[in-house]
Amino acid sequence: VQLLKDARSHLPPGPWPLPVIGNVLQISRKLPHRSMACLAERYGPLMTVRLGTSLFVVASSPSTAREILQTHNASLSGRSPADAWSGAGHGANSVLVLPPRRKWRALRRLGTVRLFSPGRLEELRPLRQQVARELLRDVSEAAASRSGGAPASVQRAAFTAMVRLLWLAMFSEELSEATTRGLHDSVREAVDLVMTPNVSDFFPAVAALDIQGVRRRMATLIKRGYQLIDHQIYCRRHVREESRGGHARSDDLLDVMLDMSEQDDDGGVTINRDVIRAFCTDLFIAASDTTSNTIEWALAELLQNPETMRRLQEDIRAVLGSKPEVEDSDIERLPYLQAVIKETLRLHPAVPMLSYKAEATVQVQGYTIPEGSNVVVNVWAIHHSADVWPEPFKFMPERFLMHKEIEYFGRNFELLPFGSGRHICLGLPLANRMLPVMLGSLVHQFEWKLPDGARRSGVDMTEVWVSAVYGNPTQRHCEEDVSLASKN
Numbered sequence: 001v002q003l004l005k006d007a008r009s010h011l012p013p014g015p016w017p018l019p020v021i022g023n024v025l026q027i028s029r030k031l032p033h034r035s036m037a038c039l040a041e042r043y044g045p046l047m048t049v050r051l052g053t054s055l056f057v058v059a060s061s062p063s064t065a066r067e068i069l070q071t072h073n074a075s076l077s078g079r080s081p082a083d084a085w086s087g088a089g090h091g092a093n094s095v096l097v098l099p100p101r102r103k104w105r106a107l108r109r110l111g112t113v114r115l116f117s118p119g120r121l122e123e124l125r126p127l128r129q130q131v132a133r134e135l136l137r138d139v140s141e142a143a144a145s146r147s148g149g150a151p152a153s154v155q156r157a158a159f160t161a162m163v164r165l166l167w168l169a170m171f172s173e174e175l176s177e178a179t180t181r182g183l184h185d186s187v188r189e190a191v192d193l194v195m196t197p198n199v200s201d202f203f204p205a206v207a208a209l210d211i212q213g214v215r216r217r218m219a220t221l222i223k224r225g226y227q228l229i230d231h232q233i234y235c236r237r238h239v240r241e242e243s244r245g246g247h248a249r250s251d252d253l254l255d256v257m258l259d260m261s262e263q264d265d266d267g268g269v270t271i272n273r274d275v276i277r278a279f280c281t282d283l284f285i286a287a288s289d290t291t292s293n294t295i296e297w298a299l300a301e302l303l304q305n306p307e308t309m310r311r312l313q314e315d316i317r318a319v320l321g322s323k324p325e326v327e328d329s330d331i332e333r334l335p336y337l338q339a340v341i342k343e344t345l346r347l348h349p350a351v352p353m354l355s356y357k358a359e360a361t362v363q364v365q366g367y368t369i370p371e372g373s374n375v376v377v378n379v380w381a382i383h384h385s386a387d388v389w390p391e392p393f394k395f396m397p398e399r400f401l402m403h404k405e406i407e408y409f410g411r412n413f414e415l416l417p418f419g420s421g422r423h424i425c426l427g428l429p430l431a432n433r434m435l436p437v438m439l440g441s442l443v444h445q446f447e448w449k450l451p452d453g454a455r456r457s458g459v460d461m462t463e464v465w466v467s468a469v470y471g472n473p474t475q476r477h478c479e480e481d482v483s484l485a486s487k488n
């Protein structure tokens with residue numbers, strides 16, 4: 001491979017085929033983003049990796065990411081979803097994996113206008129503050145149960161807050177504790193299934209056999225989610241029929257989608273029950289684990305960097321005074337909190353690799369990306385590159401005070417926790433508010449410390465790819481994954 005690259009300088013100008021590294025199946029084991037980053041150090045920021053019979057073009061630098069997510073985005077934003085997504089036929093209606101055509105556009109528009117537009121987010125402000133208060137109340141009750149602090153699973157608490165918020169925004173209903181618990185376990189398992197290295201993805205010819213049973217297990221989980229949403233659809237339809245159009249509308253996402261299903265006028269895309277339940281399921285999957293894991297990583301970093309924690313708490317106290325929780329209007333006045341969040345997303349991107357499909361053959365930096373190949377942007381590699389970030393493995397929020405201009409809205413290709421281009425995170429406007437509100441409030445309200453065991457032996461900060469359910473013993477379970485909270 002190296003010879004092929006060196007030889008390029010003696011040959012007429014490209015395009016040349018990309019260097020190909022063959023049969024690297026072990027890449028798909030434990031931490032593929034780290035394995036791919038190591039390979040990129042050797043083979044360059046644009047390389048081809050063959051896994052089974054599938055070809056993956058991997059970009060690992062800001063400039064190659066820009067080529068894929070901006071310059072050639074129109075041709076390189078197809079989707080090639082993991083086989084797991086086809087469980088229960090979910091992929092056919094899923095905004096997370098649909099190719100960027102009519103149905104995908106209609107669903108994105110629906111989310112953008114009805115949930116995440118500035119106006120709608122403003123309307124949802126009281127709900128957001130309500131769930132932030134409930135988050136603090138839950139941790140507070142746990143903290144009060146034992147003197148000297150009680151264990152709190154930050155991930156679970158933040159997860160609960162996010163699903164409560166979405167449930168309220170979609171169905172105008174409070175979520176029961178049992179349903180929250182069920183959703184937590186189902187979403188985590190679904191994410192694991194999508195991440196599980198699956199023979200069906202590397203050898204599509206045998207996908208129908210579902211050798212590892214991944215699709216079958218995913219189908220069970222998806223159907224469980226659909227049942228919950230079907231119940232909401234059924235009850236709301238009943239109310240609407242009873243009142244013959246005169247019912248007091250909630251004007252939540254469900255009302256809007258049911259209106260659309262009756263009018264059938266969204267660019268010829270039919271919004272039916274299948275679409276409604278797939279869209280709601282996707283939002284739960286995409287929103288809850290990403291946000292709660294980010295909060296957990298942030299706290300884990302802060303607990304190991306007491307000076308940063310102290311500065312953050314002082315900053316927040318100076319702005320909030322005795323006010324219990326961070327509100328939207330405070331965020332602008334809390335640059336250090338914003339820097340802590342950016343640094344957390346840089347070190348621990350919730351989605352370490354972005355994945356697309358080439359819908360046409362394109363030339364990138366003298367290389368050819370063939371139509372049909374899988375295209376990956378290794379966000380983790382970019383975020384940990386010494387060419388881009390000084391001391392890339394160190395938690396240093398101050399770097400974002402020095403470089404305030406670096407944002408995560410998809411324009412700075414060195415920081416891509418929410419992606420960029422057509423598929424940029426749909427929920428980014430919401431996450432951008434909820435992360436500072438939740439993290440800032442937790443840090444302001446409580447004194448945090450590590451449990452004794454963790455303090456003595458240190459915290460293993462290595463991320464895991466899939467959970468222990470699938471045989472990886474390094475998974476940190478929620479129950480172990482606790483920090484001690486006591487009221488400030």
Ligand code: HEM
Nearest residue numbers: 096286287290291294350351417418419423425426427431
């Ligand atoms: C810390 C929080 C979050 C992070 C780090 C995050 C990150 C991402 C990333 C990296 C993508 C993929 C972009 C791509 O493929 O190019 C994505 C897509 C998506 N996210 Fe988020 N996300 C977060 C929160 C949310 C929330 C709160 C919601 C909704 C309530 C959401 C909904 C979505 C949806 C629907 C997509 C699919 C977009 C598409 O394919 O067109 N995300 N997110």
